[in-house]
Amino acid sequence: MTAPTAVITGAAGGLGLATARLLLAAGLDVVAVTRDARSAEATRRALAADAPGRTVHALHADLVDRNDVRSLAGRLRDTVEDVDVLINNAGAAFPTYAETADGAERTHTLNHLAPFHLTHLLLADGLLAPTARIITISSDLVTRGRLDPGDPDVTGVSWRDRFSQLAVYGTAKLASLMATSALAARLPAGMAAYSASPGVIRTGFNAKSGGVLKVVSSVSGLFAQAPAKAARTPVLLATATAAPTPNGGVFAKGAVVTPPTPARDTDLATRVYERTARALDVDALSAPTSG
Template identity: 35%
Template sequence: MNTFMNNKSWTVQGKYVVITGATSGIGLAAARELAIRGANLGIVARDEAKANEVAAQIKAMTGGRTTVDVFLADMASQQSIRQAAADILAVCPRVDVLINNAGAMFVSRKLTDDGVEMTWAVNHLAPFLLTTLLLDRLKESGHARVITTASHSHKMAGKGIHFDDLHAERLYRFPQKSLGGPTIRYAETKLANILFTSELARRLQGTGVTAHCFDPGLVATNFNSNNKGWSVRMTMAVMKLFSRSPEKGAETMVWLADTEEISGQNGGYYTDMKLTKPSVPAESIEAAKRLWEISEEQTRFPKAD
């Protein structure tokens, strides 16, 4: 039986939540809180040992009342994401909430095995691919939600995504050691999270599935720890002084997964549990449509096996 008798009864208790990036920071804090609220979890992670440890901790914390499944995927590899999606579809008869949260920034330009610039691959194409692969299961689950972790830093992308520099060759030519290029690239991917959410929402209209994204604020996590060098370490150390805790950063994510208040809303960007206006480029329907088409091409979706 569909657990959603009507639109007034949404709560995350008893629902199945697939979440990426739950081995650290905001995602880990959210996974714990969602389990406390009675959700069952599917953790998608690249590090098996870390994910199993998180799963064991959460199960112990809830006295075994929560199911925590682990699915392995490196978000930088489309093949790996496809495998994880297939595993989820094989194991999970329903997916009520999908949280696209894994993300990173790369100070040096790298390409993935798929030939895509790494920040774009992990922060934007991975959520796009995982969501599209799980979309039918989300629809079958009745009312369902797709939640994506965006950022206030999308505003640093300026006038919008440089569609003529998709692999960020120009952007990374900023002076060496400058955070300018990589920071703008990161901002573009967070802008992509918002545009993806709005286009997904338009495509989902009338299906019972809704899409939402949010800004967690500045949060003290392991973010940027993949980048080496004293300047990165110094920057992160200083930023941590002004950062909120992972639990506070996870608040809006947990709220979006659990609240009844957003029933009827679709495609919004939230900050501190409030619908917020993003930048002007983040509201472009044309850019959102273009991004969707490019993302389909870049993930060769639907893929002929």
């Protein structure tokens, strides 16, 4: 019997690498996605050494570049037959405003647009298994997120003249969380999508982000947990025998949690989902019918 396959972005270190190791130990094969060829090969070697007998692939893509996301989807199609678990883990909180070549703010691009894009490309290609689980890593900082209910900015360009690192990162994560909940309601029966909040992790993420988060890291580091411990929630969502409920839920410390108030606005989640699909020029899944 072929082992299920998990694809993990941002797998070169920290939470992504720890998650890959735990999934390999649980009997899954892994495709680790990193930013460049050098880190991909180093990650493949490290994971393969820890998991003899398991299949480990490594691919690379700069996920702030939409062409790279499209290329990654194509290379995944050439690498595996099915994706049983997709873990959208790659993320960053950039300290200053900058736009990508595609004209979107880069924090929103990496944390919201790229995982949405990759997920929908794999759906369109039929590469996600009929019982696939899509897990997108969230953050406690979603509480800092701000989206206009009537006119949500899913690309982040409205922050150009009022940039705030924490607010922009929180907003990108909030948009991703809401899009995930809307996606879950539209997925084919048997598939599921979740948001997983790992909490504060001892990875150097805050320090490497620079800006305010670098200062925050000096305090939050006192309460940070090891990556392997933080990885337990996405691993549980990926490996539980029965798909955890609710589909579209937010999970932390292995259990479902109540999302922040804005994230419970289903009309806003729909607008975020549909606007994101239009911004990326991908086909939105049909909304569920009532009755």
